[in-house]
Amino acid sequence: MKKLIAILSIATLLIANSTFAKDSKSISNQKVMDTFNEEFVGASDVTWYTSDSKDSYVARFTIKETKVTAHFDKHGNLLATSRYISDSDLPLPVITRLMNRYPNENIRNIVEYTVSGQVSYVITLENTTQWKVVKAHPGGALSIMQKLRKA
Known part of the structure; x- marks a missing residue:
């Protein structure tokens, strides 16, 4: 069972990586960056991912010692967040x-x-x-x- 969970986790990671290309510490979409900086003051270790079409953006970061993932559309709208609690x-x-x-x-x-x-x-x-x-x-x-x- 632990192997199954590990395999499912790896598969999810591979799918996420193939859907979104890593785009380093910042992105060129200023609307998304402005929303991110407004919503997540104090975020650190930020890594950005973008879809090939640049229609959606994902930021993975740490805030107050918590790992957070935030999803944005190309217009800078925050669509969803997730975090382990x-x-x-x-x-x-x-x-x-x-x-x-x-x-x-x-x-x-x-x-x-x-x-x-x-x-x-x-x-x-x-x-x-x-x-x-x-x-x-x-x-x-x-x-x-x-x-x-x-x-």
Whole structure:
């Protein structure tokens, strides 16, 4: 199972790298740069990626010791962000519902997604026989996105 997760992670990275070309520390689209500098003051270790058509831009960076990914369109609009968070960063309704619904599961990782101002969380849970990928909303609503049986 760990091999499967590693393979899926590598495949995702390869697909992302083939879709977006690395464009170093800055880009020529001033609208995107202005939005980035306004939204993410204090960002460091910024790496930019662009689509071949220069229609979309992705910035990967660190802010307040957190790794963040931000997606922009060519007009400088911030489309979405994602970041890894810890369980202590989850809203109380989410962590409470997770503990009640999945008492024998361990949280392996949590990714917080923000799209058009709407926040959601993708949480990977593990027990002795399987992995579960659960989507959560700040109010506590949970839905299973995927289940993987351990080999």
